Amino acid sequence: MNHGNLLTHLAEAVGPGQVLTGADEMAPFGTDWRGRYRGTPLCVVRPATTAEVARVVQLCAAFGTPVVPQGGNTGLCGGATPRGGEVLLSLARLNHVRSVDAANYSLVAEAGCTLMRVQQAATDAGRLFPLSLAAEGTATIGGNLATNAGGLQVLRYGNARELALGLEVVLPDGQVWHGLRALRKDNTGYDLKQVFIGAEGTLGIITAASLRLFAQPRHVLTAWLGADSIADVVALLGCLRDGVGELVTAFELIGDAALSVVAQQFPDLQLPLRGKPAWHVLLECSGGMPMQDVVSGVVASAIESGLVTDAVLATSLAQAEALWQLREHIPEAQKRRGFSIKHDIAVPISRLAEFVARADAALLRQFPQVEVVCFGHVGDGNLHYNLAFADPACATDADLVARATNIVHDIAGELGGTISAEHGIGQLKREMLTRYKSPLELSLMRALKQSIDPQGLMNPGKLL
Amino acid sequence: MNHGNLLTHLAEAVGPGQVLTGADEMAPFGTDWRGRYRGTPLCVVRPATTAEVARVVQLCAAFGTPVVPQGGNTGLCGGATPRGGEVLLSLARLNHVRSVDAANYSLVAEAGCTLMRVQQAATDAGRLFPLSLAAEGTATIGGNLATNAGGLQVLRYGNARELALGLEVVLPDGQVWHGLRALRKDNTGYDLKQVFIGAEGTLGIITAASLRLFAQPRHVLTAWLGADSIADVVALLGCLRDGVGELVTAFELIGDAALSVVAQQFPDLQLPLRGKPAWHVLLECSGGMPMQDVVSGVVASAIESGLVTDAVLATSLAQAEALWQLREHIPEAQKRRGFSIKHDIAVPISRLAEFVARADAALLRQFPQVEVVCFGHVGDGNLHYNLAFADPACATDADLVARATNIVHDIAGELGGTISAEHGIGQLKREMLTRYKSPLELSLMRALKQSIDPQGLMNPGKLL
Numbered sequence: 001m002n003h004g005n006l007l008t009h010l011a012e013a014v015g016p017g018q019v020l021t022g023a024d025e026m027a028p029f030g031t032d033w034r035g036r037y038r039g040t041p042l043c044v045v046r047p048a049t050t051a052e053v054a055r056v057v058q059l060c061a062a063f064g065t066p067v068v069p070q071g072g073n074t075g076l077c078g079g080a081t082p083r084g085g086e087v088l089l090s091l092a093r094l095n096h097v098r099s100v101d102a103a104n105y106s107l108v109a110e111a112g113c114t115l116m117r118v119q120q121a122a123t124d125a126g127r128l129f130p131l132s133l134a135a136e137g138t139a140t141i142g143g144n145l146a147t148n149a150g151g152l153q154v155l156r157y158g159n160a161r162e163l164a165l166g167l168e169v170v171l172p173d174g175q176v177w178h179g180l181r182a183l184r185k186d187n188t189g190y191d192l193k194q195v196f197i198g199a200e201g202t203l204g205i206i207t208a209a210s211l212r213l214f215a216q217p218r219h220v221l222t223a224w225l226g227a228d229s230i231a232d233v234v235a236l237l238g239c240l241r242d243g244v245g246e247l248v249t250a251f252e253l254i255g256d257a258a259l260s261v262v263a264q265q266f267p268d269l270q271l272p273l274r275g276k277p278a279w280h281v282l283l284e285c286s287g288g289m290p291m292q293d294v295v296s297g298v299v300a301s302a303i304e305s306g307l308v309t310d311a312v313l314a315t316s317l318a319q320a321e322a323l324w325q326l327r328e329h330i331p332e333a334q335k336r337r338g339f340s341i342k343h344d345i346a347v348p349i350s351r352l353a354e355f356v357a358r359a360d361a362a363l364l365r366q367f368p369q370v371e372v373v374c375f376g377h378v379g380d381g382n383l384h385y386n387l388a389f390a391d392p393a394c395a396t397d398a399d400l401v402a403r404a405t406n407i408v409h410d411i412a413g414e415l416g417g418t419i420s421a422e423h424g425i426g427q428l429k430r431e432m433l434t435r436y437k438s439p440l441e442l443s444l445m446r447a448l449k450q451s452i453d454p455q456g457l458m459n460p461g462k463l464l
Numbered sequence: 465m466n467h468g469n470l471l472t473h474l475a476e477a478v479g480p481g482q483v484l485t486g487a488d489e490m491a492p493f494g495t496d497w498r499g500r501y502r503g504t505p506l507c508v509v510r511p512a513t514t515a516e517v518a519r520v521v522q523l524c525a526a527f528g529t530p531v532v533p534q535g536g537n538t539g540l541c542g543g544a545t546p547r548g549g550e551v552l553l554s555l556a557r558l559n560h561v562r563s564v565d566a567a568n569y570s571l572v573a574e575a576g577c578t579l580m581r582v583q584q585a586a587t588d589a590g591r592l593f594p595l596s597l598a599a600e601g602t603a604t605i606g607g608n609l610a611t612n613a614g615g616l617q618v619l620r621y622g623n624a625r626e627l628a629l630g631l632e633v634v635l636p637d638g639q640v641w642h643g644l645r646a647l648r649k650d651n652t653g654y655d656l657k658q659v660f661i662g663a664e665g666t667l668g669i670i671t672a673a674s675l676r677l678f679a680q681p682r683h684v685l686t687a688w689l690g691a692d693s694i695a696d697v698v699a700l701l702g703c704l705r706d707g708v709g710e711l712v713t714a715f716e717l718i719g720d721a722a723l724s725v726v727a728q729q730f731p732d733l734q735l736p737l738r739g740k741p742a743w744h745v746l747l748e749c750s751g752g753m754p755m756q757d758v759v760s761g762v763v764a765s766a767i768e769s770g771l772v773t774d775a776v777l778a779t780s781l782a783q784a785e786a787l788w789q790l791r792e793h794i795p796e797a798q799k800r801r802g803f804s805i806k807h808d809i810a811v812p813i814s815r816l817a818e819f820v821a822r823a824d825a826a827l828l829r830q831f832p833q834v835e836v837v838c839f840g841h842v843g844d845g846n847l848h849y850n851l852a853f854a855d856p857a858c859a860t861d862a863d864l865v866a867r868a869t870n871i872v873h874d875i876a877g878e879l880g881g882t883i884s885a886e887h888g889i890g891q892l893k894r895e896m897l898t899r900y901k902s903p904l905e906l907s908l909m910r911a912l913k914q915s916i917d918p919q920g921l922m923n924p925g926k927l928l
Contacts, residue, residue, distance in 0.1 A: 103698060103814035104845070105705075126706075150649050159649060162626055175904055182812045184844040185614050185623060185885035187662055188897060189927055190909045194658035198651055215705040234567060241569075241679040242590075245752035246710060287751075288709035289758050348646045350567035380648040381568070421649035433652060440639055444916070445654045451915035452908070463653055 006063045010045050010087070013055040018093075020044040029070060029088050030081070033135075034335070037078035037427055041068065041088035048093040050110075050168060050176060050207040057205065058174030060087050066457045069201040071112060071140030075147060076342065077426025079200045083461050091142050094207060097121040105213040106165055106182040111142025111206050118211065127213035130157035130249075134328050142206045148198035150422030152327075155379030156249045157214065159422070160197065166210035167193040172203070172453040182210045195448065200424055201459040203452045217249075217286035221295050222320035225302075226277030226310040230353040233279055236307045237349070237378055240283070243298040244291055248379065250284040255374040258330050261388075265333035269326055272312045281378070282327050330375055334386065339395040340373060341387040343408050347417035349381045355415055359385060362407045369394070370404070382421040409436065425463045433464075467506060470527045474509050474551070477519040482557075484508040493534060493552050494545070497599075498799070501542035501891055505532065505552035512557040514574075514632060514640060514671040521669065522638030524551050530921045533665040535576060535604030539611060540806065541890025543664045547925050555606050558671060561585040569677040570629055570646040575606025575670050582675065591677035594621035594713075598792050606670045612662035614886030616791075619843030620713045621678065623886070624661065630674035631657040636667070636917040646674045659912065664888055665923040667916045681713075681750035685759050686784035689766075690741030690774040694817040697743055700771045701813070701842055704747070707762040708755055712843065714748040719838040722794050725852075729797035733790055736776045745842070746791050794839055798850065803859035804837060805851040807872050811881035813845045819879055823849060826871045833858070834868070846885040873900065889927045897928075 011019045020026050021043045031038045042065065047053045060067045066086040073080050082088050094110035097117065101107065102125040109118050115136040122129035131144060133151030143149075145167070149160045157163065166181035179193055196204055227233045233253060240248050256278055263271060273280070285291050292313070302308040314320035334340050347355045356374065363370050369390055376383035387404055389395050409419045413436050420429055434442065442464075449456075449464055475483045484490050485507045495502045506529065511517045524531045530550040537544050546552050558574035561581065565571065566589040573582050579600040586593035595608060597615035607613075609631070613624045621627065630645035643657055660668055691697045697717060704712050720742055727735060737744070749755050756777070766772040778784035798804050811819045820838065827834050833854055840847035851868055853859050873883045877900050884893055898906065906928075913920070913928055 101812060101814050103702065104812040106812065148651050148655070150651075154648060158622075158626065161655070162622065171904075171908075177904055177908065178902065179905070181882070182880060183810045183882055183885070184618060185810045185841075185846045186882040187612050187614075187886055187888045188882055188884045188893070188901065189662075189889060189905075190667075190912055191612070191625070191658060191662050192905065192908055194655060195912070198653075198655050203654075215709045217709055218706075238567065241752075242682075243752050245679045245681055245750075247752065286709075288705075288707050288711065289753065289755065291753065294753050346647045346649045348565060348568040348570065350565050377649075382649045416646060418645070418647055418650040418652055420652045421647070422651055424651045425653060429652075437652065438642065440635075440641055441643070441653075441656065444635075444641065444656055447915040448654055448659070448912070451911040 006059060006065060007043060009059045010043065010056060013059060014045055014047045014052050018046040029073065029090060032078055032081045033074050034076065037081040039082035039084040041082040041086050044088045044090055046090045046093050050094070050170065053089065053170045053205060053207050054174045054176050056087065056089055057170050057172065060457060061173050061455060064455065064457065066460045068459050069205045071143030072114060072135065072138040074135035074139040075143065075426060076423045077428040079147065079424055079426030079462050080143065081427070089205065091140060098208065100125045101182060102127055104182055106210055107213060108180055108208060108210050109141050110208045111140060113141050115139050115141055115144055122213050126216060128216045129211060129213055131160055131163055134331050141209060145197050145206050145209055146199065146201050147424040150377070150380065150382065152250045152252065152377070154377060155251055156246060163212045164193060164197055164209055165212055167196055167206055168208040169196050169204040169206055172455060172458050180208060180210045200426065200463045202449060202463050203458060215288065218288050219290050220284065220286040220320065221291055222314040222323055223283045223295070223299065224272040224312045224323050225281040225283060225299065225308050226273050226275060227279045227281060227308055228277060230279060230356050232307045233281055233378055234349055234352055236281065236302050239298050239302055239307070244285055244294055247285045247287040247291055249286045250282065251379045252282040252327055253376050253378045254280040254282065254327060255372070256280065257371060258373045258375040259326065261337055261373060262326055262329045262333045265336045266329050269329065270322065272323060273310045275310055277309045282323055334373060337388070338392050341395055341401050341404055343385040343405070344421050344423040345385055345408065345412040345417055345419060346380060346382040346421035347412055347415045349378065351415040352378065352381060352383070355411060355417065358411050359408050362411065363387065363404060366407065367404060380421065427462060430463060470523060470529060471507060473523045474507065474520060477523060478509055478511045478516050482510040493537065493554060496542055496545045497538050498540065501545040503546035503548040505546040505550050508552045508554055510554045510557050514558070514634065517553065517634045517669060517671050518638045518640050520551065520553055521634050521636065524921060525637050525919060528919065528921065530924045532923050533669045535607030536578060536599065536602040538599035538603040539607065539890060540887045541892040543611065543888055543890030543926050544607065545891070553669065555604060562672065564589045565646060566591055568646055570674055571677060572644055572672060572674045573605050574672045575604060577605050579603050579605055579608055586677050590680060592680045593675060593677055595624055595627055598795055605673060609661050609670050609673055610663065610665050611888040614841070614844065614846065616714045616716065616841070618841060619715060620710060627676045628657060628661055628673055629676055631660055631670055632672040633660050633668040633670055636919060636922050644672060644674045664890065664927045666913060666927050667922060679752065682752050683754050684748065684750040684784065685755055686778040686787055687747045687763065688736040688776045688787050689745040689747060689763065689772050690737050690739060691743045691745060691772055692741060694743060694820050696771045697745055697842055698813055698816055700745065700766050703762050703766055703771070708749055708758055711749045711751040711755055713750045714746065715843045716746040716791050717840050717842045718744040718746065718791060719836070720744065721835060722837045722839040723790065725801055725837060726790055726793045726797045729800045730793050733793065734786065736787060737774045739774055741773045746787055798837060801852070802856050805859055805865050805868055807849040807869070808885050808887040809849055809872065809876040809881055809883060810844060810846040810885035811876055811879040813842065815879040816842065816845060816847070819875060819881065822875050823872055826875065827851065827868060830871065831868060844885065891926060894927060
């Protein structure tokens with residue numbers, strides 16, 4: 001392994017200006033958004049085309065040097081952060097929307113397009129690309145697919161996986177799999193794209209994707225509701241689904257503690273309700289027809305039956321945006337306030353109330369000073385069940401973090417849930433996997449890895 | 465390989481009455497619905513539980529005997545038909561709905577449940593299981609998943625793949641993978657269920673599935689429309705999606721020739737339109753709110769602009785069912801009339817008109833006596849583009865069939881399409897795959913097969 005030689009070849013492949021080796025210029029690529037993981041790669045390479053990505057990966061295979069693909073570097077589990085010594089392959093320059101086919105409700109975007117760029121290309125064609133999450137201005141579609149991102153509208157439109165019609169992937173040996181189909185149905189053998197989606201770059205590098213688009217909703221209704229309990233919130237979702245079917249686009253839960261952090265860190269944002277219910281719901285319905293009357297009717301019944309304590313229906317786009325602002329500021333508000341222990345669990349919707357009751361109680365028994373900052377996506381059974389401590393040292397106390405995490409994860413596991421609903425595994429949860437996956441499932445995963453990346457050079461130390 | 469010995473062990477595993485070896489009793493399992501494939505298995509084994517399936521597969525692995533899993537035996541590509549000498553493993557006795565979780569919008573069904581049984585279990589819980597296809601009274605959910613079945617409501621709800629939350633699978637060595645999660649989001653490593661869905665039993669045997677349910681639509685609107693061209697039909701779908709968004713549940717295309725076959729074979733069925741447009745559309749919209757006014761408005765505009773030549777909106781459930789009867793009788797009517805060459809292609813929706821124009825012209829040039837009987841699912845770009853001949857000998861002339869099939873498939877391929885949209889590969893299209901898949905893609909598929917079924921005993925001679 002002569003790294004000098006590899007660097008020379010890489011510079012030939014992508015141009016000398018696109019191979020970074022200086023500590024300062026590599027620094028932003030070497031740590032994650034939350035500053036929890038750090039590593040110094042051998043170099044940062046910034047190819048501009050699929051052919052250049054393929055050449056870089058070929059060279060890495062020839063030199064036996066590991067590769068870490070990186071998009072917007074907004075991941076929360078260290079999946080895109082180097083551990084040290086790898087070639088960090090940034091996909092930022094593969095940022096073209098290659099084509100839009102409005103009649104087919106599809107487009108093809110390169111991996112380095114930000115999610116917002118993809119959304120905009122769809123909008124420009126009179127269509128909707130529904131994937132939506134807080135980091136969408138920076139996160140890239142390649143990373144969204146590599147981590148099977150979820151976000152705000154999964155309840156209606158599915159995860160990133162369900163929005164992909166086809167992929168172009170550079171395989172660990174540098175060959176390019178051209179799988180950019182744009183079909184809703186294709187049953188010609190194993191659906192290979194499924195293997196690469198959610199694999200966090202450990203099986204190959206997604207360089208472009210063919211994506212599903214939807215009709216733009218002509219009518220959107222946004223509302224903020226208060227409720228006394230999670231059981232009431234789950235029952236409310238059932239009433240709404242019964243009433244307006246699949247028009248429920250988002251149904252976000254916000255614990256009062258999470259809202260208080262936002263209010264504290266962003267005092268300019270206005271709170272929608274006068275009272276302080278234990279739980280808040282941000283509801284969005286959207287579709288081709290006005291649904292105000294029906295939704296208002298369901299909400300009125302819910303108030304009458306006590307499921308909802310208070311409600312505000314947005315009467316303008318500005319008011320709807322102000323409600324969403326509250327939801328979207330939660331991660332940043334938490335970050336500003338200080339370190340917290342983040343969890344990203346999911347359980348069946350029918351077990352959400354039980355999960356929170358059991359986890360709250362178990363944590364308070366062990367850590368009387370804990371504050372649970374909980375928010376999430378009720379329709380997906382997915383909670384960001386985060387833990388804050390008055391004493392900032394607590395949240396970085398490795399032993400405390402491990403004990404608290406095991407409590408939360410064990411309860412999720414007992415209720416048929418998962419320890420990572422939408423953030424993936426990365427470095428953060430790699431060790432934890434062995435606690436919650438059967439040896440058989442882990443061995444199947446390893447067999448897949450071995451069959452596609454026998455050299456083990458794709459994003460090592462992540463996921464598996 | 466002492467087969468007598470294997471039979472003894474199998475009888476011990478499932479009970480002697482559940483191992484069939486007589487020619488007569490095995491006959492129904494040895495041929496497919498269309499009577500195109502025949503094979504005599506070593507025996508038919510009918511386990512009743514997952515543990516029994518596991519034991520049977522273990523024994524087959526130990527004896528090196530291939531296994532063919534079979535559900536309702538309604539496949540159209542010979543994927544569930546034995547070639548000869550295998551253990552045919554019928555899943556018909558694994559027919560329990562294990563649990564229904566209405567609040568989580570999910571249920572767990574065993575592989576041998578008919579699709580209709582699953583639909584009924586959902587209905588009984590006030591929910592909808594939307595997968596729907598002509599053979600639903602006989603086809604089993606295990607087979608639906610093994611072939612990633614499509615059907616009538618894919619446009620709105622997705623293929624079988626998108627409806628699966630988790631699987632239980634007996635692996636080729638007889639181990640059981642317990643992956644029956646009921647989560648909308650779970651990003652903990654490779655999504656193994658995706659590998660088994662659509663694999664046609666070549667990687668393992670699905671014994672149970674956790675399935676997604678939806679809200680029952682409270683309002684359904686069914687209509688029958690006439691149009692002059694496929695371009696008009698595609699434009700009409702765009703208008704409807706713009707107008708009512710995702711409420712379009714089904715948008716079925718029926719060529720006038722296909723309707724004529726139904727009328728001829730089932731003269732009691734009433735045709736909805738007085739005229740004879742070139743193309744018919746069976747439209748279904750459904751949702752939580754009445755949509756009659758909006759849909760009527762869209763249809764009226766479409767009549768005005770000439771996209772639609774004539775329209776009937778069903779005014780009763782009986783009338784809606786009568787319209788669906790016409791659509792659902794197409795396969796049986798074709799079968800009664802005689803052999804036809806069936807195709808199951810898909811292209812991007814934007815290329816449907818071009819596909820039909822090019823394929824019609826190319827076929828007529830080669831076979832002036834051909835009659836194209838075309839129907840399909842416009843929202844999925846999926847056409848059953850079938851060929852009938854006045855002279856019945858034509859449809860069984862292997863050379864003619866191959867030439868006609870290549871014409872159809874080549875054009876689909878050139879337009880970015882697929883040679884199997886929803887029927888799978890089975891035995892029928894195994895050889896054809898090599899013409900339309902890159903060697904790289906085939907080698908990736910083989911690598912997957914090798915890593916999970918190194919002995920090659922799972923449904924050999926199918927798919928790969």
